Amino acid sequence: MNEIVVIDYGVGNLLSVKRGLEYCGVKAIITSKPEDIVNATKIILPGVGAFKNAMQSLESLGLVKVIQEVANRKIDLLGICLGMQLLLDESNEFGLTKGLGLIPGRVVAIPLKNNEGIINKIPHIGWSKLINPEENSDWNDGILKTIESGDSFYFIHSYMALTNNNKYTIAHCLYGSEKIPAVIQRNRIIGCQFHPEKSGEVGLKILREFCEL
Numbered sequence: 533m534n535e536i537v538v539i540d541y542g543v544g545n546l547l548s549v550k551r552g553l554e555y556c557g558v559k560a561i562i563t564s565k566p567e568d569i570v571n572a573t574k575i576i577l578p579g580v581g582a583f584k585n586a587m588q589s590l591e592s593l594g595l596v597k598v599i600q601e602v603a604n605r606k607i608d609l610l611g612i613c614l615g616m617q618l619l620l621d622e623s624n625e626f627g628l629t630k631g632l633g634l635i636p637g638r639v640v641a642i643p644l645k646n647n648e649g650i651i652n653k654i655p656h657i658g659w660s661k662l663i664n665p666e667e668n669s670d671w672n673d674g675i676l677k678t679i680e681s682g683d684s685f686y687f688i689h690s691y692m693a694l695t696n697n698n699k700y701t702i703a704h705c706l707y708g709s710e711k712i713p714a715v716i717q718r719n720r721i722i723g724c725q726f727h728p729e730k731s732g733e734v735g736l737k738i739l740r741e742f743c744e745l
Contacts, residue, residue: 540562
């Protein structure tokens with residue numbers, strides 16, 4: 533099999549991701565079969581909802597070890613929104629829950645107040661600009677190479693993924709004064725907090741670049 537696999541674990545915007553890939557001229561299948569996932573050339577892990585429920589669903593389908601296996605084989609893996617958060621070690625959403633452990637870090641709630649004491653509206657919904665962190669020079673080497681710092685993408689989330697090392701955060705956005713990791717990467721494992729499939733042409737650029745890695 534040479535298709536891109538979109539993992540179906542009952543928690544995701546599957547059809548919009550598949551349509552986005554097909555718009556880019558790429559064949560994709562939606563599946564929860566381990567044999568399809570281990571034979572894929574590239575994998576997308578979408579997701580909406582709560583971290584705990586998502587991990588329970590992956591466990592019930594026997595997909596946690598499958599995803600970890602393909603990631604260790606250096607298969608390109610893209611997590612979208614909740615799918616990005618699942619890549620980390622753990623989340624404290626509705627109690628501490630272990631994640632996939634593919635990128636060191638943890639998922640925490642977006643603070644209710646920013647550094648100036650101004651209340652943040654939760655969830656973070658809408659269009660936010662990507663910013664290139666000064667400490668990271670990998671922007672032009674992967675899925676962001678056709679993206680300009682300042683391009684806007686569509687976000688909807690209440691929790692954020694904090695990596696243990698700044699080198700894993702390729703881009704962030706500002707929500708008020710809060711820096712929120714927007715793109716993270718460790719080797720061939722990538723996460724986007726925003727929804728590229730809902731971000732118009734600029735979002736399709738992200739999907740195209742992932743397909744061409």
